[in-house]
Amino acid sequence: MTDERLNVLLIGSGGREHALAWKLSESPRLKRLFAAPGNPGICEYAVMCALDITDHAAVVDFCKREAIDLVVVGPEAPLVAGIADALNAAGISVFGPSQAAAALEGSKGFTKDLCAEAGIPTAAYRRFTDADAARAYLAEKGVPIVVKADGIAAGKGVVVAATLDEAIEAVDACFAGAFGEAGAEVVIEDCLVGEEASFFAISDGVTVVPFGAAQDHKRAFDGDTGPNTGGMGAYAPPPVMTDAMMARTMDEIVRPTIAAMAARGTPFKGVLFAGLMITESGPQLIEYNVRFGDPECQVLMMRLECDLLDLLCSAAAGRLDSAPPTFRQTPALTVVMAAKGYPGSYRKGTPIGGIAAAEAIDGVKVFQAGTALSAGKLVASGGRVLNVSATGRTIAEARERAYRGVAAIQWDDGFCRSDIAWRAMERGA
Numbered sequence: 001m002t003d004e005r006l007n008v009l010l011i012g013s014g015g016r017e018h019a020l021a022w023k024l025s026e027s028p029r030l031k032r033l034f035a036a037p038g039n040p041g042i043c044e045y046a047v048m049c050a051l052d053i054t055d056h057a058a059v060v061d062f063c064k065r066e067a068i069d070l071v072v073v074g075p076e077a078p079l080v081a082g083i084a085d086a087l088n089a090a091g092i093s094v095f096g097p098s099q100a101a102a103a104l105e106g107s108k109g110f111t112k113d114l115c116a117e118a119g120i121p122t123a124a125y126r127r128f129t130d131a132d133a134a135r136a137y138l139a140e141k142g143v144p145i146v147v148k149a150d151g152i153a154a155g156k157g158v159v160v161a162a163t164l165d166e167a168i169e170a171v172d173a174c175f176a177g178a179f180g181e182a183g184a185e186v187v188i189e190d191c192l193v194g195e196e197a198s199f200f201a202i203s204d205g206v207t208v209v210p211f212g213a214a215q216d217h218k219r220a221f222d223g224d225t226g227p228n229t230g231g232m233g234a235y236a237p238p239p240v241m242t243d244a245m246m247a248r249t250m251d252e253i254v255r256p257t258i259a260a261m262a263a264r265g266t267p268f269k270g271v272l273f274a275g276l277m278i279t280e281s282g283p284q285l286i287e288y289n290v291r292f293g294d295p296e297c298q299v300l301m302m303r304l305e306c307d308l309l310d311l312l313c314s315a316a317a318g319r320l321d322s323a324p325p326t327f328r329q330t331p332a333l334t335v336v337m338a339a340k341g342y343p344g345s346y347r348k349g350t351p352i353g354g355i356a357a358a359e360a361i362d363g364v365k366v367f368q369a370g371t372a373l374s375a376g377k378l379v380a381s382g383g384r385v386l387n388v389s390a391t392g393r394t395i396a397e398a399r400e401r402a403y404r405g406v407a408a409i410q411w412d413d414g415f416c417r418s419d420i421a422w423r424a425m426e427r428g429a
Helices: 015-024 056-065 076-080 083-089 108-118 131-141 164-175 243-263 296-303 308-316 355-359 395-408 422-426
Strands: 006-012 030-037 070-073 125-128 145-149 158-161 186-190 195-204 208-216 219-221 225-228 233-236 269-279 282-289 332-339 364-368 371-374 377-380 384-391
Touching: 006 015, 006 056, 006 308, 015 030, 015 296, 015 308, 015 364, 015 384, 056 083, 070 083, 070 308, 076 083, 108 125, 108 186, 108 243, 108 282, 125 131, 131 164, 131 186, 145 164, 158 164, 164 186, 195 243, 195 296, 195 308, 208 243, 208 296, 233 296, 233 395, 243 269, 243 282, 269 308, 296 332, 296 384, 332 395, 355 364, 355 395, 364 395, 384 395, 395 422
Parallel strands: 006 030, 006 070
Antiparallel strands: 125 186, 145 158, 145 186, 195 208, 195 269, 208 233, 219 225, 233 332, 269 282, 332 384, 364 384, 371 377
16 A cells, blocks of 8 residues: 555446445545546536546546546446456556456356356356247246346346246346347246345455445335335345355355456456345355445445545555455445336436435435436436435434435435335344
């Protein structure tokens, strides 16, 4: 570690990136923070850049022009498209995996094959590129069963089918192009039984350290009902992820994955997000993501005690310390406020107020996800719009504060779940 101050480019525009910008801004090593494209919340901490992040040459030119020392990639799509490779080839340090390593998220089939080779616990599966063969397999296996589009589908390409008709409909939707190229191949796997959790680890390609756990809420409505979404809320730490379960996850799932990727000649550098099912026999991998979760990132950043910029720089440089990062003991919780109709069709441009009032509540921070400015006023511009987050002495206190923050928000077109952290509440956390 040095005392050199750094110019950082943050790629992305959602609530995850707002949380990363907020935490990066606390580092004494930060010189200037740029964000492409950013959002109205991020502009409090960063210089907004009208940069086409799909144009890798333009991103490289920008980094050279602004003397960028580190690029932090928030979303998965640029990583799967190979932005880290373009930056590394130009000698620019980047926190995020290569295109080959990003296949851990870019192809569910790739990950399942790697698990089979490395003996990593996960559900039994088959891969299909033909709809008739997939339907025949469904008829043979029965339900419940899980149907997944192979590629990235913004958290919506997974169906846990309770009936055969539902499973066939999911297969047909994939092959009919509902998820674009992501559905050109389908993975069908056994339905695991247990409690889901999100586990994070930071790797420099060789060394890997745990970065905490959280619990997400994927269904749109209370009681875990309704369609799957990108996530309607999260909290950390989840009671199901005990110290023993965290250690098993590192030993049985994460370390073997990092070792397998290195052995393939495609070392994984960045944050590895393991979606887990905690079963009676222990942790099983549901899927990998190659970036911070959204909205899990928001609660992780609310709890992170150490310097985020130092950590990301060390991982990008291949010099990660074996000591894990430090977190505050206080739990954190975030409630996603989404536009009515999400994850289906929804209106844009509806006015939002009350953020300052929400943030006046002790422990509350509002991260902006799908927002824009119209005539100088804040409006909704996406499906998931705000992440009303809070810390507290207990999960129950963090939850109470977050929902008081929600009540302070003035947005007639918004909705949220009212039961975030219900599992923890049942345990009296």
